[in-house]
Amino acid sequence: MNYQAPLRDMRFVLHELFDIVGHCERLGNGLDRETIDGVLEEAARFTAEVIAPLNRNGDEQGCRLSDGQVSTPDGFREAYGQFVANGWASMTGPAEYGGQGFPQLMSASFHEMLMAASLSFRIYSGLTESAVLAVHRHGSEFLKQTYLQKIVSGEWTGTMCLTEAQAGTDLALLRTRATPEVDGSYRISGSKIFISGGDQDLTPNIVHLVLARLPDAPAGVKGISLFLVPKFIPTDDGQPGTRNSLSCGALEHKMGIKGAATCVMNFDDARGWLIGEANQGLACMFTMMNDARFQVGLQGLGIAEAAFQGGLAYARERLQSRALSGPVAPEKPADPIIVHPDVRRMLLTQKTLSEGCRLLAAYTARQLDLERADSDEQVREKAGKRAALLIPMVKAFFTDAGQEAASLGVQIYGGHGYIREWGMEQLMRDSRITQLYEGTNGIQALDFIRRKVLADNAAELRALIGELAGEVETAAAYPALAGMQAAARQRLGEWHGLGVNVVESCQRDPQEIGAVSVDFLAYSAYVVLGCLWLQAAVRASAALAAGSNEPAFYQAKLQAADFYWRRVLPRASGHREALLGGAQCLMAMDEADFAF
Template identity: 50%
Template sequence: MPAYKAPLREIRFILYELLKAETLSNTVPAYADATPDVIDAILEEAGKFCENELQPLNHSGDEEGCHFDNGAVTTPKGFKEAYAKFVEGGWPGLPCDPDYGGQGLPKLINFAVEEMICSANLSFGMYPGLSNGNYNAIHAHGDEAQKALYLPKLVTGEWSGTMCLTEPQCGTDLGLCKTRAEANADGSYNLFGTKIFISAGEHDLTENIIHLVLARLPDAPAGIRGISLFVCPKFLPTADGGVGARNKVACGSTEKKMGIKASSTCVINFDGAQAWLVGRPHKGMSAMFTMMNTARLAVGMQGLGIAEAAYQGAVTYAKDRLQMRSVAGAKFPEKPADPIIVHPDVRRMLLKMRALTEASRALSYWMGMELDIAAHHPDPERRAAADDLVALLTPVVKAFLTDHGFDAANLGVQVFGGHGYIREWGMEQLVRDARITQIYEGTNGIQALDLVGRKLGTGVGRLARRFFHPVSEYIETASEKPALQEFVLPTAKAFAKLQQATAWLAQAGMADPEEAGAAATDYLRLFALTALAYMWCRMAEIALDKQGGEEAAFYEAKLAAARFFMARLLPETNSLFTMLTAGKATLMALPAEAF
């Protein structure tokens, strides 16, 4: 099994040297306690927990999977004990509101912890991950009584949460939802219907499970405007917040699936289950999107976590595996063959994994910091700007990082060769686990449509300007620094392509929506690579300033990865621009019956 070591030095580089995360404690009163000493202590402990408790369960959890028996789900051996330690350590409440028992720490720090959890054991991470999304939706849209009842239990981890959206006939198109809600005289409702693909829908880790459910009221208008959100506990809470009678909600079965086998994916049946309206009638989608948008960023972190785990495993193997001699002559003549890391093509794969992972970490952590600014910065204009930027880049982070996680895991298998295809080595599990991240919380094609169909046009391009303007200003300033030219010039060219593509989309998409749809996936990837180039420019600037010091090797490695990205990965933006501006004709010309 590939060993996992929390990449704390890499994480600290992003937090402190790139993002200056310590400024949160100085400029945002809500985060006054989030000093570097506190952050470092949290990261150290999180790294130990992931390395020592979660990663050892990853392979065995995949082999055993969850057990379903007569409506009850049992998680694999060791998971319940690990979850108890997770709760004991206070990890569920890390980013949560202190008014409900949370620690009130920045989401940025929680992003780093989530990355490590997902690298160590993605299946385990699904359980607290769903609870955190559930917490966010109730915190944002629940009434005071609902907050007081549910949030403290979610914060401690005593109770867990789900999001129940999908039905057999509706996935992305939630307007087709058929689950219905009937009002009771006491102000509660009874839910009737079936939800599928419900992650953490039933398990043995917590004493209660709180479902957030989309359903229709009797007077609901058709389509997405007729959906309401309800909170439906597995066990009805007692007056003192304890666990009471069993509600009429049950797990009908669990899915037999490709990956994340230690995460229970359930069919949940509501047979008159008692529930309570969250927010206003028929406004359930706006409430649910609070959870979904946070979840989409969290899924991006899953992709990042998988990519880091795959890279670490592949590097370890490439340094140990002896095969053939270097094409330039023996590099390790004392050994019977050279380790495969001497071969150019193996290095190509490892460097691709590394360069995209490091830049993806920078991009996603940047969004984490902007989330914190949007939530608590004292300046309302700064809050609004941060909120816009996060809204714009959420589909980019979700789609690109999960595509990269899957690609990195596949490259890891390739580095391992035949052993990568064998289960006992652990690399093929990463491929299977990563695959779902490109699908759930909105497929990556849907993310691309969200970017071009909604985000670019919002506020007559207001969201887009939140990214374009600072990048343009940075390029202009950095262009005056001779040492940065090898990084700035390729970034400037990619940025110009992105601007041209955006203008083309605005014109062609307005005239014909199918043109925008046809270009969307290529445009999102072009956007992502340009954003990563911007991240690499900033990281290279730091490395140039610090090379030759005590950590010379660390910063030289940064520069080497930056150069590889600029020379061998960023040029993809040229082909992406060509493809997306080719138009819809070749996609739409073939009649459906001819397929």
């Protein structure tokens, strides 16, 4: 499978819908259209020519552990060297530590490209960027001066060490211990599992961010602290020095992302330094967790795009049967399968989910940028609330969409999709983890309901609905969109009423929180994508009315929007009916009666 970044659609999203140039002016980072487009084009070349060719071998060769050292698949080390040398690693880092300070609205496009080209390769750098956020925001001046420039540049990588065998989602069960030393450092002891990039041969040092408990820590999540624990303790001149007492005990044998080292990490009185305040580790970790969850959402988007590209290429080439309306290619023994309605249904589902998710990714990235860098405190606060509402939706819905798109890709290929050589089954295996790590999608749904909707009595949800309702009215200028506009008004009204119902039912019975969460998140995401597709249709209509010299592109946008509204958005109704079924039917059966 060959991957080519969807540059035309990315430019449509960035320039025509979200005015990235104006956004950059507001943030004061000086990026103009020529620079932005140049970066996108070079990113597309880099991911197609350097990263995508690693994907197949990375899956087949995997990582190896020998004498305590992990080796990455052939080609990864050289590609990572180019990744760092060309400045891609420092794209989002703070300028005062050597970063380029690109906004998320810009970098999200490049990160999507990386995810689509080789998810395994991207995993090594993804958490490094999250570690930069945590150290920059919560680290002491000593830690910033010692580590930030190295991890911002990508010269060293970073990890997140949360999970233990008995403590996954429930970090209250965490057992790793931290003992204070007289010099202000700590000794960290414990074992962590599922650590992405816990060891590798790409960089000379790795900076682990580790959750652990101090001796006098209170029980539960209120007694967790965050520590920086390097693989090698830096010397005074900033080079890797003494090897710390930590090691990779094993590599996990996984369903997918085989080119990414997923490690069991053992800390045996390893030297570490506190990040932030004692017993405030969870708050510090969530600085990077929200970024990591957004990045995992982009993983789902990248997989969806790669699956669509593979399915489309195959559907254009594979000859099988004749079109129902008569031969389309009479000179050939059969027609290409793209003529068949069911194949088109699958392709259009992939296309509208991936392009719709790209719209929501850009909207969310814009909120993240405003939260971090806008000069107006009220704007930062408002954007932070909006981003918090959207992050669980992005993580859960995008990764579900990625798995669905990959599954549809296998279906489009038929039996060949089940065979390794075509590459589609790898996408399906790789994508499965995205629904699990950084908080399972069920946990994202609970977060959406409990911490985002119920916490403020749905005030931010209503604000989002109101904003989308205002955007829907812009469609009035285009009579051809009247049907879609009327349907959008109806859906937004329904969503508002459903939100009221959900809040009331959850307040009456806490079991309803778990009963409605997954379906309400999915319902919400489908409606948000529908409204964003309507905005895309408005922009396409405006371009056509202005006599664009790309009429085929904009006409296709209108047709894709129409498909989404007719054939994908109706799924929301099923989620609505399901959540209205309530908790009683879930909880009524005695546990013993589940047996057969």
